[in-house]
Amino acid sequence: MVPEELRDIFAPLIDEHAYSDEEKSLVKQADALCAYLKCLEELAAGNNEFLLAKTRLEATLEARRSQEMDYFMEVFVPSFHLSLDEISQDSPL
Template sequence: MNCHFFATLSRMRYIERWALMRNSCPENLSEHSLETAMIAHCLCEIGNLRYGRSLSGERAALLALYHDVPEIITGDMPTPVKYSGEEMQKAYRELEKGAAERLLSLLPEDLRPRYEELFFPDPKSYLLRLVKAADKLSAYIKCLSEEQAGNREFRSAKKSTERILRSLSAELPELSDFMRDFLPSYGRTLDELIGEEDGEEMPADHKI
């Protein structure tokens, strides 16, 4: 039996994100998914250690690794197009669902139920809310990186992502903690990152 599931998933590296925007450093779907998974895991650990929750960071990381897999088939649709109206959003959700089902069909039948749980998680779970917050954080970090490279193309994306993160952080203290503790380091040089901590405060343009 030849099962094409993982060979197909390996093509995530060829899906470029931020379509229609000029990138100083292109980002592919594999890179974004890895960063989202690491952040999602950390958000769960913060929740468990600081807020008395019982979250599975490993599960969150898995959900994050698979959260954009349907884009192997659909591609990364530009945000202004994806969210241009209710009908477009509904159509894209259906397209995404169909792509996920097509990918699941590439698995052996006995494995499909286990992967369906990753492709179609409980939309109301707190864990998924943290994964979605991690997704937005990864996008914001990308905007910061482009801005620091002198690319003004991402100004609007940065502002809109900031608004979303502010809204989310009001209900997700884990997100607020991550932004306070980790965002200030983005944009520093390698020497600054591996050197002694200097207690420097977050630059004004990183405060959201």
């Protein structure tokens, strides 16, 4: 849905055939990770409709594991379980 006059400019960015297998894998990992984080946010807000999706995404993330994914899951994902008060405790504001 890119306008005709912009297609040549955007083609290298949106044409999946231009990406290596490694780049495609990273994009799939990032997509699954974003969906997983959305599930965590919804569950934290009390929306239990995302519980099944979270379980399915955990299996997807496990199947697509990499060193980068493991690092992100270990270092950053735990903060998505924190409340606003817990996040604010470390803030200088």
